[in-house]
Amino acid sequence: MNFTKLLFNSKSQAQYGVLSRFYYTNRVNKATLYSRISPLGSPNKSVEAELEDWLKHGKNVRVAELQRIIHDLRKRKRFTQALQVSEWMNKKGLCAFSPIEHAVQLDLIGKVRGFDSAESYFNNLKDQDKTDKTYGALLNCYVRQRQTDKSLSHLQKMKELGFASKALTYNDIMCLYTNTGQHEKVPDVMREMKENNVSPDNFSYRICINSFGVMSNLEGMEGSLAEMENQPNINMDWNTYAVVANFYIKAGLTEKAIDALKKSEQKLDNKDGTGYNHLISLYASLGDKAEVLRLWGLEKVACKRYINKDFITMLQSLVKLDELEEAEKVLKEWESSGNCYDLRIPNIVIVGYIRKGLHEKAESMLENLMEKGKHTTPNSWGSVAASYLDKGQVKKAFECMKAALSLFVQDKGWKPNLRVVTGILDWLGDEGSVRDAEEFVESVRRTIPVDRKMYHALLKANIRHGERVDKLLDRMKADKIQEDEETKTILAMKSS
Incomplete structure (x- = not known):
């Protein structure tokens, strides 16, 4: 579980509204501008054509709907499309932009084009539009891109x-120091904030608590927490206690961690799946299977519908606890949930099997997925291949690596494990057929540069089966691979 994300999630929720666990659906089967734009899958796909087509067919365009579309696209992190809608709305003069609309557009420009473009947009604003909203949006752009000097200079102007x-405003600067690893400066910002009669909010305290925790200053962390609990304007939330519990766990203070987790649970919104997920993950870190299962049961009752993210957290926790039988039960729940297919979910169990040396079960699960027409990845098959190789079952490793290579897609980030490839090449040279060696080398060289080991495997396989190797040696030269002593030793096998 990413607890840095936990720290910052609540900030975005406070600014932009709590994110729903369900995508918006139109309650009536009536075409709306939203229903035209929302399904445009790729975040980078242009929406301007849809907007123009809407106007071309004489449809009304309401500013409120455009604003809602921008809001929704931002929530879904489709920032490029959100910016296109905002710029189109401005270009068409559909409404006079207030500082709030300018702040939204400035923020989107920063996310899509960087702080330089955001800065240029800000400088071109009229004086009456340069308010705390637009100044704050530009500060956020600087902070997000870790521009320390610009952030501090801009803060001074503000x-x-x-x-x-x-x-x-102060939270942004504390985020800047957190993101640049200058945690020791965060308490100073908090102190200055109070001296300037600015009341810290939940996020202010949480980021300060986090900085003390990162610095292993548990006394400072506890002091900030106690101060936060005593503020009449602060409603304590589950994620503050979860952050505290995480640092107690890292420090080995189990009793204090459990106490913080109990307080966190008391603050949970019954429908907050994110909160349950964090607590499940933390109890897994404590090795407490009973609490993990209890909270999973509560989450299923409270949230009614549980999404793939919930299953991922639960399965990761069970695998961490080595509770593979329980993980298999949860996996079956997911399979019958009706949720969309996500390979990450069965892959968690596959990784668990591999770690426990249950490579047959891992392979069987991958085969079962493929039989059902489900997507698998070369990385999963490659991991199973490595597991078989480690157990000395090279033929099984070969079969799994073939499956991995058959799924290879250029520029998707996966490369075969060179140790596994080398082990299989050695085996093919000593025991494999010429056809198997040829096909394997042909597949491998699509993923990594051809090398001497590949040719040595081919030479050994061909020589063992009494085949001529003249053409093979010519190919080797064409690939600019020189013969070495091992090559000569292999060639000497012909006359023995």
Whole structure:
């Protein structure tokens, strides 16, 4: 579980509204502009053509709907499309942009084109549009791209203009120091914030608590937590206690961790699957199977519908606990849930099998998925191949690596494990057929540069079966691979 993400998630939720576990669906089968734009899958696919077509057919365009579309696209991290809608709305003059609309567009420009473009947009704004909203949006752009000097210079301007009177501004600077690893500076920002009579909010305290925890200053962390608990304007939330529990676990303070986890659970919104997931992960770190299963049961009742992310967290936790039988039960729940297929989910169990030396079960699961027409990846098959090789079952490793290579797609990031490839090549040279060796080398050289070991395997296989190797040696020269002493030793096998 990524606890840095836990720290920052609540900030975005507070700014942009709590993210729903369900995508919006139109309640009536009536075509809307939203229903035209929302399904445009690729985040980089242009939406301007859809907007123009809507107008061309005489349909009304309501500003409120465009704003809602922008809001939804931002939630889904489809920032390029959100920016296109915002810029189109501005270009068409559908409404006079207020500082809030400018701030949204500035933020999107920063996300899509970088802080330089955001800075240029800001500089071209009219003076009346340069308010705390647009100044704050530009500060956020600087912070997001870790521009320390620009962030601090911009903050100073905001102070001079009286725009640094909210917690959000100081939170941004604390985020900057957190993201650049300068945790020791975070408490100083918190102190300055209070001196300037700006009340810290939940996120202010949480980021300060996190910095103390990262610095292993548990006394400072506990002091900040106690102060936060005593603030009348602060409603304590589950994720603050979860952050604290995580640092107690890392420090080996189990009792304190459990106490923080109990407090976190008391603050959970019954429908907050994210909260349950974090607590499940933390109890797994403590090795507490009973609590993991209890919270999973509560989550299923509370959230009614549980999404793939929930299954991923639960399966990761069970595999961490070496509870593979329980993981198999959860996997069956997922299979019957009706959720969309996601290879990451069965792959968690596959990885668990491999770690426990149950490579036959891992292979069987992959075969079963393929029989059902489900997508598998070369990485999964490659991992099973490595497991077989480690157990000395080279023929099985060969079969699994063939499956991995058959799924290879250029520029998708996967490369075969060279140790596994070498082991299989040695085996093919000593025991494999000429056809198997040829086909394997042909597949491998599509993924990694051809090398001497590949040719040595081919030479040995051909010589063992009484085949001529003249053409093979010519291919070797064409690939600019010179003969070495081992090559000569292999060739000497012909006359023995």
